[in-house]
Amino acid sequence: MEFQLTEDQRMIEASAQDWLAGNHSFAQREERKRQPKESNKVWADFAELGWLGLALREDVGGFGAGPMEAGLLMQSFGESLVTEPFVSSILQAARLVDLQGSDDQRSSLLPKVIDGSERLAYAHAESGVMSPWAPRNARATKTNIGWKIDGVKEGVEGAEAATLYIVTASCDDGAQRAFMVLPDASGLVADHYDTLDGYRAADLWLSGVEVDVDAVLGSGPADAGIARVASESLVTQCWEAAGAMKTVVAQTSAYTQQRKQFGRALSAFQVVQHRLAEMLVECTEAQASCELASMLLANSDGPCWTDAAMLKSRVSRAAEFVSKNAVQLHGAMGVCEELPVAATFRMLLAFQLKQGDGRRLAAQVGAEFLSSGAYAESATLGAAN
Structure with missing residues (x-):
């Protein structure tokens, strides 16, 4: 039996296909690749279309859509070979803030993500750790004033345009936590590069990066x-x-x-x-x-x-x-x-x-x-x- 879309799902699919047909042809994609950074204009269009809040809960200004709606949008992105870091910024970093963050963290950060004024990047992937569900090698150690993070993150898509990194790390109690880290934090070095599939990404070296207690998403393990x-x-x-x-x-x-x-x-x-x-x-x-x-x-x-x-x-x-x-x-x-x-x-x-x-x-x-x-x-x- 053929799968039937709901009216809302059809609207998401149609809006994505219409915008991409007029604004993201293959020639336009190739032109954007020659630009030094991700296009702020495209990201602003994403915000205006409501896509940046699609997977986020309604109490912070999102639409509260589910995996099917997000999937339909991403299917349209795949058809047009979109290279904006939507997965890293929205479906990973912002989604983790929405799931794990405190009420104050969510209400102060996510509305800015939805309107495009704040851009996140998800620093999770590591060399030698193939499964995204496996514990991270990056370590976070508790200090008198907060936490100290050490480790290397690879392939962080959207890092160059991000105003905040969401960094995952394993802690001494055996749990994993997620931390909000500024791109200019002391002890953090980023190496930006073009990827095989047309994205801009970065490897992040974190050496004794110190963050305060408020930088931890939520109050416990993530x-x-x-x-x-x-x-x-x-x-x-x-x-x-x-x-x-x-x-x-x-x-x-x-x-x-x-x-x-x-x-x-x-x-x-x-x-x-x-x-x-x-x-x-x-x-x-x-x-x-x-x-x-x-x-x-x-x-x-x-x-x-x-x-x-x-x-x-x-x-x-x-x-x-x-x-x-x-x-x-x-x-x-x-x-x-x-x-x-x-x-x-x-x-x-x-x-x-x-x-x-x-x-x-x-x-x-x-x-x-x-x-x-x-x-x-x-x-x-x-x-x-």
């Missing part, structure tokens, strides 16, 4: 909030990849109808028709998997890490198949910058590694199912006899 944000953002990134796949399949189909070989269009060859059909099947299955994972997240307050990990595994396999075949069917044009296919290939390649490799996450889920005995119970059929 493990549950960090785990929830990891699952939600991973699912939305899968939606983004599904959108990119959908578009590149359409572009590849159109290209094979125009390109001729041996006097015939490539699309006339049966082997090409079969390959395009297989790519479309992969896209359809990825889309359906995103819808299911979003519904599971919406119906649970827990981390739902197994659902998110299995989704990443499935969509990663689809992304690899679709992107490689898109390049192959384009021939030499598949690696030329004039066409979107090369940029899409890089975007989908980077997606496969963000927040954990799909194969490793699948192995972790399998190990968990074996150790817990959950493999013997089906969500549809129930427990095995």
Whole structure:
């Protein structure tokens, strides 16, 4: 049975597609890449459209939308290869503040995030820590006046334009906490660079960075909030990849109808028709998997890490198949910058590694199912006899 969108979900999808069609063509995207920083104009447009508050609760001025709505927006972003750090700033950093922060922290910070005057960046990923749910190597030690943070964070998207970093770290009590750190804090060094998929990111070195007590999000451990944000953002990134796949399949189909070989269009060859059909099947299955994972997240307050990990595994396999075949069917044009296919290939390649490799996450889920005995119970059929 085909999944049916609600009226609100259709409005989100339509508004995103309309704005992106007029303001984020492939040529406009390439022009923005030549700018030194992320475009403040684009971010201001996001604020005006209400997207910056989409996933945040209503009491701070947000819309209180769920994983499905965020996913539909990210799917549109994927179709247009948007490179603004929406995931890092809104779906990770701001969402963690919304989940974990005190009432004062939420009310003072999040309205500014929603109107675009404050920009956050989420410093969570670390070298050698593949799973976004695993404890961090960065350490936070309690001092007489607050906390001292030491560690290295990698691939912090949106760091260059951020006015505040949300940094995760493990503490001496074994729990994880999240800290608000200013970009110009003493002991913090940032190395900014362009990423494979067109973003601007940074590696952050924190050496004895001192923050006061008020810089800690909330009053206790943030493990549950960090785990929830990891699952939600991973699912939305899968939606983004599904959108990119959908578009590149359409572009590849159109290209094979125009390109001729041996006097015939490539699309006339049966082997090409079969390959395009297989790519479309992969896209359809990825889309359906995103819808299911979003519904599971919406119906649970827990981390739902197994659902998110299995989704990443499935969509990663689809992304690899679709992107490689898109390049192959384009021939030499598949690696030329004039066409979107090369940029899409890089975007989908980077997606496969963000927040954990799909194969490793699948192995972790399998190990968990074996150790817990959950493999013997089906969500549809129930427990095995």
